[in-house]
Amino acid sequence: MVAPLAVDIDGTLSRPDRSIDSRVLDVLREWDAPVVVATGKALPYPVALCQFVGVEERVIAENGGVAYVNDELFYFGDRDAAAAVREGFADAGFDLGWGESDLMNRWRETELAVSRERPLDVLTDLADEHGLSVVDTGFAYHVKATEPSKGAALEVVAAELGYEPADFAAVGDSANDVELFGVAGESYAVANADDAARGAADVVLDESYADGFLEAARRVRGE
Structure with a gap:
């Protein structure tokens, strides 16, 4: 079975101009396990992305300050x-x-x-x-x-979904993905990732932005 997925938006599902690369949409919609969108954006943005993609709204927003899963909101920030x-x-x-x-x-x-x-x-x-x-x-x-992070929020979201954080594969590009990479079972930094994310990831990909996400998705699926 494919691992559940935790994925960043900007710099990971996007092109360099921050627009979403349309190729990622079907990959997310057809993923055979829960998808959690984990971003620094405010809550409405990942919720809307999930709705437009056609997947359940399972999101971590504001760098772990708030999460939404199973019709319940969790607040961790100040x-x-x-x-x-x-x-x-x-x-x-x-x-x-x-x-x-x-x-x-x-x-x-x-x-x-x-x-x-x-x-x-x-x-x-x-x-x-x-x-x-x-x-x-x-x-x-x-x-x-200081305490909230994407990683800490994933622990809560994963439990709500009946998983462990280590069951997840994570893909990201930034310092705010470091804690996410730390709790996920496998982690991928796209080639445009900053030094902090690159140092924390299990795999640093040769491909950048959405190309990097698509390559990570292929690896997670064992292709």
């Missing part, structure tokens, strides 16, 4: 501390870098995403002040509680 960092960043004279509507954070519940064009030192000091950490995913700076 909403109040993230809100306090946002206020402090504004008081220091900085916006988050996403424009007035801020679709990056509008539906985010347990953490804060800040443009990488904003000063990391100011952000890190504020995060430290409120007991939070900053993770650079390559797409944004994520201000989050």
